[in-house]
Amino acid sequence: MLRIGEFARLGNVSIRALRFYHEAGLLEPSHVDAATNYRSYEPRQLRELQDIRLYKAMGLSLAEIRELLQKRPTPAELKEILRERRALLQRRIQDDLGCLARIEAQLQDTAMGDNPASWRIELREIQPVWVAAARERLRSYEEADDLFAEIERRIRPELVTGKRAALWHTCAKDGPQIDCEALRFLKRPASPTRGIRVYQMPATRMVSLFHTGSDQTIPRVYQTLQAWLKKNKFVSRGPKWEVYWLEPVQGNEEEALAEIRLPVLQRGECNRAA
DSSP, rough: EEEEEHHHHHHHHHHHHHHHHHHSSSSOOOOOOOOOOOOETTTTTTHHHHHHHHHTTTTTOHHHHHHHHHHHHOOHHHHHHHHHHHHHHHHHHHHHHHHHHHHHHHHHHHHOOTTTTOOOEEEEEEEOEEEEEEEEEEESSHHHHHHHHHHHHHGGGGGEEEEEEEEEOOGGGGGGSSEEEEEEEEEOOOOTTTTTTEEEEEEEEEEEEEESSSGGGHHHHHHHHHHHHHHHHHEEEOOOOEEEOOOOBTBBBOOEEEEEEEEEEHHHHHHHOO
């Protein structure tokens, strides 16, 4: 048998680690002296110690390591475990890269002296949602109110949530007419009716920025978002979204709250999609 100090040197661990593995139920000494409590190990236990060190280096928890040591997986089973672990770590890396990108963006915003009290730009995953939509080419933005009214006339009120939204496929600066798709979010699918399209919008990654106050200042929000996209290597794909969470009260537009959304892809994703 090997004394604990010898076993620790051969296994490239500390004596303290061996004591910890014993107490955690990972590696029982072959013999413990009743009088001195001194631990001794069999040479074959070095193989178990190698497994423990490998699993620990892979980031497995003590409970997971204990289960593997007890189960003694076959090479095929171990390969499957390693594949699952690899997939988990890859997801964590992607999450961490996303956190890093947000930190970098915030550092750049701070360096530029942005107002810390202003709304923050967020990258969001928008979940699928059912909508009732009316789409027309308009001469002015104000005509969008007629599209909302048409939806509200033709869709049963109990199916509609309280929020309106608009997709701007083209805006006034893009041509002589405005291509607007007015939306009302639905609690559940509704039967389509003349002039109204009912469909489920798919999950979409979007960059989002809230806006309060008059519609006259919304163009500045779009300018801010476009600057953010350029700086963070994203491109906008698809129509501009405006979600009207709080409608303006007559005589007090400052109480209005809208969310401006742009569907986005990272530049590498955009090339693959093309």
